[in-house]
Amino acid sequence: MQGASRSALAESREALSQALSQDTDRARLGEELLQVARVVDANAVLRRSLADPSREGADKGQLVHRLFAGRVGDASAQLAAHIVSRRWASETDLVAALEQCGVEAILAQAETEGRLGQVEDELFRFARIVDGTSELRSALTNRLAPVEARTALVRQLLAERSAPETTRLAELAATHRRTRFDHAVDGYLAIAARRQEQLTATVTTAVDLSEEQVTRLTTALSEQYSRDVHVNTVVDPDVVGGIRVEIGDEVIDGTILSRLDEARRRLTS
Template sequence: MQGPSRAAAAASREAFTGALAAGADRSRLAEELFAAVDVLDGNATLRRAVADPSREGSDKAQLIERLFSGKVSAEALVVLKGVAAQRWSSERDLSDTLEAYAVESVIASAEAADRADRVEDELFRFERIVAADPALRAALTDTQAPVDKRADLVSSLLRDKVAPETLVLARQAVVAPRGRRFDRVVESYLETASHRREQQTATVTSAVPLTDDDRARLAAGLASVYGGTVHVNTVVDPRVMGGVKVEIGDEVIDGTVIRKLDAARRAMGA
């Protein structure tokens, strides 16, 4: 985001956090905000009007009031008006911010049920499963297929197997990618979760599954180095042969056997 949009996002956040603090039904708030993003994405004229930097913020808030009053909860209306009233650098920044608030509402719902870690783990694992299965990936990302069909496929795969918040986010990522690849959508959702929870996320690749104790020790070790809280996502890849590779932020710590063998071969000029 450019400067004006960063300021707009910061200013609009007060409306969003206020809605959560006021006791908004977080699941309903997420649903309504996702629906509002869909409305804006589907109506270029409306989107331009709401994001028009030359219009007064109060005028844009009144436009939102006319359009959504009586159709969404009072809390959702406050958030929508708070976002619309700001001055955005681009239309996409406005709708992206609304989407992020919707995702954050889902994570807040998971936090209230003490399963936010579970949701992050499940969403990450689902993306990896999809990435590893070309046929499944094609079925879920086929924009020519009816939305309901793709949503039903996600439900059939995940219902009763994951937290309800995971199912909501997985379905949303499939039915409303908003021009992005599925993996990028999930990545953005996980980044929003990390931002809300004020933590960093590390992706750890190992030859065999890590135990819960292994993950806890690794998270603690990374937290001591990078500060704050670190959430660990794990990937099993037998090709690494042994050791682990850790990706956190822009850094990669590669301690795998295959990496060491590659280094040895290079040293010998092989």
């Protein structure tokens, strides 16, 4: 998001934090914000009206109250009205903000239950499985496939062995109208990391790391960045040996493959 939308998103997150600090059903709040987002996204006239920068914020908030009164709870209606009353640079930014707040409320529920870290791990690993299985990737990313079929597939794969929030967010990513599955999951993982006030590192090696090695690496990275670091491990035999660490936009590549590629570039330059 750029310009006005960045400020609007920060204000929306602050309002969400206030709502979550109350005696609120976080799971219900999240689902109802996602419901509002779906309705707004599906109606071009409504979407344009709510994102119109020339329209008074109070008017847009009142419109949301009229449309969703009785369809969602008071807390959800008030928060949705606050979000749409901000000044957004585009219609898609408004829909994205409603979705992000809905996802964060669902993750906040996982946090309340003491399983936010579990959800983060499960989402990451499921995304890696999808990425590495062509048949599964096609089934979940085919926009022509019925939403019900993609939802049923996610539930079949996850419902019996994962946290309920993991299953719900995987369903959401698989049925997203605008965003690719992997990009959607990356966004959810970023929200989870932010709620835990930590950085997330993706570590790629040729073989599995032992629990002790992961612990030592986590400690070293946390000391280097002066913040808690959550480590997600990926095994990729193609890297041959060594280790590759990605934290945000920073990449520390000490794999043999990267060294071989560098040697090739030098030989051909």
